[in-house]
Amino acid sequence: MHTPGSRSSSTAELVVHDDAVRANTAWFADRTGGHLMAVLKADAFGHGSVARSVVAAGATAIGVTSVTEALAIRADRVDVPVLSWLNPVDADFDSAVTADVDLAVSSTELLDAVSRAAARVGRTSRVHLHVDLGMSRDGAPHDTWAALCTAAALLERHGTVRVVGVMGHMSCADRPDDPQNARETLRFANAVRTARRRGLSGFVTHLAATAATITGVGSGHGLHRIGAGLFGIDPSATSDALVPTLSLTAPVVSTRAVAAGAGIGYGHDHVVERPTNLALLPLGYADGLPRAASDRAEVQVRGRRRPVVGRFSMDMVVVDTGDDRLRPGETVTLFGRGTAGEPTVADWARWAGTIEHEIVTGIGPRVRRVHSTAPAGAATGTAAARA
Template identity: 40%
Template sequence: MTETPQPARVRAESDPAVPPEGPGAPRARAEIDLGALRANVRALRARVAPHAQVMAVVKADAYGHGAVRCARAAQQAGATWLGTATPHEALALRAAGIGGRLLCWLWTPGDPWAEGIETDLDMSVSGLWALREVEDAARAVGRPARVQLKADTGLGRNGCQPADWPALVAAALDAQERGLVRVTGLWSHLACADEPGHPSIGRQLDVFRQLVGYAEKEGVEPEVRHVANSPATLTLPEAHFDLVRTGIAVYGVSPAPEIGTPAGLGLRPVMTLSASVALVKEAPEGHGVSYGHHYVTDRATTLGLVPLGYADGIPRHASGRGPVLVGGKVRTVAGRVAMDQFVVDLGGDRVEPGTRAVLFGPGDRGEPTAEDWARAADTIAYEIVTRIGSRVPRVYLNEDPDGDADGEGASAG
């Protein structure tokens, strides 16, 4: 039975940890509910077999949510592995004091393999060139590297082609015999797990089993075998193996509308993005709004200026379509999204400067969701949350895990 994350507590404006609304409020903020993140991890753990471990993927600054704090929260909730794409992301976590098992998979020639060995990373290897660089680094450091061999079972991106797999396995076993590496895992990635029933899923799982079987027959004894991302974790129990890699689901966003809504999956969105209305003014009928005058008022109205733009990660493709909750009503972006700001037509309503405009959040207080913005911008919700830029401060709620039961504990940072 999965645990449904509960809303963060409603906080009084006098709460010192919460940016105020009205005069003195910040230009914009992204609230990150770490209590929801922990509950999401627990809900995902409940979906997998007891022997299968859960990895929380915190690449791309934890999909825009803040890697260090999200990594800590995920570990507090029982994630036994963390995952990043680049080694620099992984090394930054280590520098911040994040311990535990940490897999990093997107390496390029000349990357800091030695530092990865010294900080106990598990490092993915997809080709012989990478294995050679790992061996050189292990000799220099004087200790073996932990490596995981990645197979391309049909995605066509990173990973070793099946035809080249025997050579990679043989070379890795030779390096292991010489004390330079220890093969800790065998893994791959699915192309269409977010499309339930897609024929490639079964084909890829078959290839993965064959390649794992070959490696094990040759003498590889992996700690973990893994192929499941968030959608596979939610819909494909046969893909769970020893470890599941949960990325977007950790942050309470559905991997795809076809799989279900966050609430239907037992998840709660972690990020709420909002800004303080910077200006409210009256405009006559026929007044052009923003660049190109793609929006012209059809009556006398009021316009509200929201100080967020594409420099902050608001998609320009959502011009004229993006939904925003202002003054108790969902409005639509009027005209083009500019670099630093956009306008909403308030329809004659008066709101005060400093009123909170909520672009997206969990959706249970009437605000739009990241999925609503994804539809407006013809993209996916992954991109909506990940692209929110560093100019928008993150405010962390429910950072203390002891407050999970009653929603207590908010901190700003």
């Protein structure tokens, strides 16, 4: 028998535990001696407005990718340095310079564009020179680095640019014994020496992100760029100090009893072997549940884990609840801290064959966000703000 429900997909709820974000931030602030740049790119890894929380917990700067993200931080009246490091040559540098946004540059073309914007608005642009250490993506290649430093020194004398940072990124910091770490550390030291020989001085250096900070392979520099770690993710899997910061729940839309041999979802990839009960949840891969986790994932309901069965659909998934017949509207936990036996973001990443970063940044806009000021393990009914 099919029991209809009345809830819609919009009632799935992602709780952001702000206290956990602050706790993780404070841990990194202590570990870095207060030299912490909180990386809040991609809407703070899907967590939304947490800039004020991380600054209150000890972050001394904020990093994002685009100018658009940086300007949003500035609009929130957050009074710490804000760095944007991934922009095309025609980005809105006029607005960035006017708003005192630091800009990373990895080519003379980008540097010239930033310098022209500074001249137009009558300001000096604060720039961080970005060097590629071996990832072959962003950052100036080795054979262009000296020319970039020379051009930056010339523009400093003209007054349109001030070099306040030199930055790089490590490719294998999650594996502290990888010999590539030593090679990239040496390349960065050489790049810094080149910058100084070209007449640049007074800049901060920053190399380490979350993994390099936890493992220590990127130590010895003036800033640490921490993104994933703020949100309970340790790419190196070497620390148990971080606290998960998200919980995802959804209401049961409907339930039904099925006989042995019933197929579930597209293709009937899953066929039940015995009579059982099924519960329908109103979210799917359009909401960020990775389709690759089909027939692998689990959720928690009534204190125990139950399998998600069949292929994930765009808007819905099905849970096999065994002998339990759930009620429409009953809450199911897809992931949380794991302290009560519920699945975690790490579990979902493993089921999907991906990384935790992809899970937390992929939760879609149909899922209601709730920022909770209660401790991360407390009931979400104390949520302070809903969006």
